[in-house]
Amino acid sequence: GESVGLHLPTLSVQEGDNSIINCAYSNSASDYFIWYKQESGKGPQFIIDIRSNMDKRQGQRVTVLLNKTVKHLSLQIAATQPGDSAVYFCAENTGGFKTIFGAGTRLFVKA
Amino acid sequence: DTAVSQTPKYLVTQMGNDKSIKCEQNLGHDTMYWYKQDSKKFLKIMFSYNNKELIINETVPNRFSPKSPDKAHLNLHINSLELGDSAVYFCASSQPTQLNEQFFGPGTRLTVL
Numbered sequence: 491g492e493s494v495g496l497h498l499p500t501l502s503v504q505e506g507d508n509s510i511i512n513c514a515y516s517n518s519a520s521d522y523f524i525w526y527k528q529e530s531g532k533g534p535q536f537i538i539d540i541r542s543n544m545d546k547r548q549g550q551r552v553t554v555l556l557n558k559t560v561k562h563l564s565l566q567i568a569a570t571q572p573g574d575s576a577v578y579f580c581a582e583n584t585g586g587f588k589t590i591f592g593a594g595t596r597l598f599v600k601a
Numbered sequence: 602d603t604a605v606s607q608t609p610k611y612l613v614t615q616m617g618n619d620k621s622i623k624c625e626q627n628l629g630h631d632t633m634y635w636y637k638q639d640s641k642k643f644l645k646i647m648f649s650y651n652n653k654e655l656i657i658n659e660t661v662p663n664r665f666s667p668k669s670p671d672k673a674h675l676n677l678h679i680n681s682l683e684l685g686d687s688a689v690y691f692c693a694s695s696q697p698t699q700l701n702e703q704f705f706g707p708g709t710r711l712t713v714l
Contacts, residue, residue: 533605587634588657589646593642594642
């Protein structure tokens with residue numbers, strides 16, 4: 491069945507360090523993989539997506555890597571800042587109107 | 602400028618009651634969604650609408666009835682509320698050409714007593 495999961499439920503990093511948030515998925519038919527950030531008391535916010543025919547995509551301070559061989563997705567945040575503290579969700583979309591979200595990883599940034 | 606707004610932000614009610622949550626987006630998007638987020642932060646899609654038409658209904662009980670009077674609004678009515686309905690409900694919108702980039706509202710925390 492379809493599922494998107496995470497290796498680590500919580501991650502604590504020092505301000506200024508790089509963060510890596512990991513995600514495993516099982517549906518090889520997904521067209522897109524997406525990362526969302528949810529700050530406390532707010533709705534999720536789109537960060538970046540990657541199409542299934544790519545293995546890397548970079549945004550502002552973020553990089554998403556896709557390894558289809560092992561069905562693994564990661565989000566790298568460079569020079570992590572206190573404002574990056576949030577819950578991060580990976581999600582997948584098979585090209586339709588349904589997006590499946592993973593369980594989420596809480597990122598703590600220590601000052 | 603609020604892109605996706607929901608009312609109310611908090612809703613506390615008794616079991617068996619009927620309640621509604623309203624959602625409006627001013628982004629000009631054609632596609633709108635309702636999600637349910639449980640206490641463990643798990644986020645699950647409930648409904649997707651495109652151009653006011655229901656596209657996705659994720660085996661949600663019939664007690665939940667979405668209504669889209671126009672493309673800018675997607676309201677959620679819940680009948681006979683149960684304890685298990687307690688959660689945070691998020692409305693979202695996107696363009697059908699960019700389904701990955703969904704814009705979420707601030708959420709409505711529903712507590713059923």
